[in-house]
Amino acid sequence: MRPALAERMRGCSRSSLLSTIAASLIALLTQSASADPALGLPPLEALQKDPSAAARVELGRRLFMDRRLSHNGTMSCGMCHVPEQGFTTNEMATAIGIEGRSLRRNAPTVLNVAFQPMLFHDGRETSLERQAWSPLLAVDEMGNASRAAVVARVSGLADYSSAFARVFPGAGINEDTIAVALASYERTLIAANSRFDLWLFSGEGSALTARERSGLELFRGKAGCTACHHFSERAALFTDHLFHNTGVGWARANAVSRTISVPLGGGQTAEVSSAEMTALFGGDLHDDGRFEVTRQLRDRWAYKTPSLRNVALTAPYMHDGSLATLREVIEFYDRGGIDNPGKDPLLQPLHLSLDEKQALEAFLRALTGETVGQLAAEARAAFHATGAR
Numbered sequence: 001m002r003p004a005l006a007e008r009m010r011g012c013s014r015s016s017l018l019s020t021i022a023a024s025l026i027a028l029l030t031q032s033a034s035a036d037p038a039l040g041l042p043p044l045e046a047l048q049k050d051p052s053a054a055a056r057v058e059l060g061r062r063l064f065m066d067r068r069l070s071h072n073g074t075m076s077c078g079m080c081h082v083p084e085q086g087f088t089t090n091e092m093a094t095a096i097g098i099e100g101r102s103l104r105r106n107a108p109t110v111l112n113v114a115f116q117p118m119l120f121h122d123g124r125e126t127s128l129e130r131q132a133w134s135p136l137l138a139v140d141e142m143g144n145a146s147r148a149a150v151v152a153r154v155s156g157l158a159d160y161s162s163a164f165a166r167v168f169p170g171a172g173i174n175e176d177t178i179a180v181a182l183a184s185y186e187r188t189l190i191a192a193n194s195r196f197d198l199w200l201f202s203g204e205g206s207a208l209t210a211r212e213r214s215g216l217e218l219f220r221g222k223a224g225c226t227a228c229h230h231f232s233e234r235a236a237l238f239t240d241h242l243f244h245n246t247g248v249g250w251a252r253a254n255a256v257s258r259t260i261s262v263p264l265g266g267g268q269t270a271e272v273s274s275a276e277m278t279a280l281f282g283g284d285l286h287d288d289g290r291f292e293v294t295r296q297l298r299d300r301w302a303y304k305t306p307s308l309r310n311v312a313l314t315a316p317y318m319h320d321g322s323l324a325t326l327r328e329v330i331e332f333y334d335r336g337g338i339d340n341p342g343k344d345p346l347l348q349p350l351h352l353s354l355d356e357k358q359a360l361e362a363f364l365r366a367l368t369g370e371t372v373g374q375l376a377a378e379a380r381a382a383f384h385a386t387g388a389r
């Protein structure tokens, strides 16, 4: 490990003249590395080495943004994973699908999803190719009756037949190629090289402010965040790829009644109780978390540790979107999560001062990748290129 990096990893807050000089030298020597949009992420080679990747990605991007992929032509992947909203939906705690149907969970960002070995808040899926069929077929998401129906719909759209024939010679439009195109695109949604990455991995001493640096010290020190939002000296995904009970799911399950804001259009919303919601739409809002996958009692109300990259852009937070701001999340951890019989013992009250809470938040806001604007612009351009607007 480079000496300056070793020091950063140790969390040495004593800044000596020597380490400052070393940091500047490393910054000079690694200037080309800091132009790497994936700085701070583990290597991901599969896609880059494939010469036909660019055309496949372009096709996947169009499919992702195309509302015609839903049963009634109203809903695209990009309407819940909104490019300009951190590839999630900032206005809604839990996603709203086709014909206003309410989903039980918050739409996670698809930024850096290539690095997620387990998909969904409960980790029930492991392949992006297979995952894509879940929203396409879910009655409350894109509402298609079957895979064959989707293949038939895409085959009927003139603008896709020549593109698929070019990208998938001999195969054309089928269940596999639709999923492969979508997944190929999703794997390019790489957003790293944040100011944190420049500071830790490129040694740019001025990339983080003093306040952000003290936030980082709290993050991996007193506040104990790295116990679950793990990172190493080689890469930072800010997750242990495990599932934990923080109390959010337990609280939701035990709430006597909760209300959901339903958008009525024209900026209007209505407050509806979950019971009314279930009666109206028949949706099952019940949620046991990881337990639904493993059937192990200890996994009840445990959810995947999300990556915190780009977290400033991906509000609201937690699997049910119940915390609206980063400040609310920090207050939540300061209280030690929500007590319940299965709560992870790693969560204990922190007793942070106001200053410490602000520093922690400032640090979380330094995790925004440099490519997010460009990725959103590319997605929006693809949307305008589709036949449906």
Ligand code: HEC
Binding pocket: 064, 075, 076, 077, 078, 079, 080, 081, 095, 096, 097, 098, 103, 105, 106, 107, 108, 109, 110, 113, 116, 118, 119, 120, 121, 122, 128, 131, 132, 133, 135, 136, 140, 141, 142, 182, 186
């Ligand atoms: C109606 C809103 C909606 C639509 C449309 C939608 N999604 Fe999602 N997406 C969600 C929600 C909600 C989740 C989390 C569900 C869960 O955990 O059970 C999710 C999860 C995901 C994940 C897992 C991310 C992770 O980190 O675990 C991926 C990948 C994804 N969606 C891709 C897509 C693709 C591709 C499409 C289009 C084919 C799509 N989504 C359409 C709402 C939506």
Ligand code: HEC
Binding pocket: 121, 219, 223, 224, 225, 226, 227, 228, 229, 243, 244, 245, 246, 248, 249, 303, 304, 305, 306, 307, 308, 311, 314, 316, 317, 318, 319, 320, 326, 329, 330, 333, 334, 344, 346, 347, 360
């Ligand atoms: C015991 C493991 C654990 C610890 C310790 C922990 N987290 Fe988390 N964190 C999680 C899990 C699990 C979730 C997802 C909970 C859910 O979806 O309901 C989460 C969610 C979050 C989110 C919301 C992200 C999103 O996209 O919704 C933020 C922000 C966050 N944690 C920050 C922190 C900070 C800051 C600390 C330290 C004060 C911390 N976490 C400590 C496990 C942990």
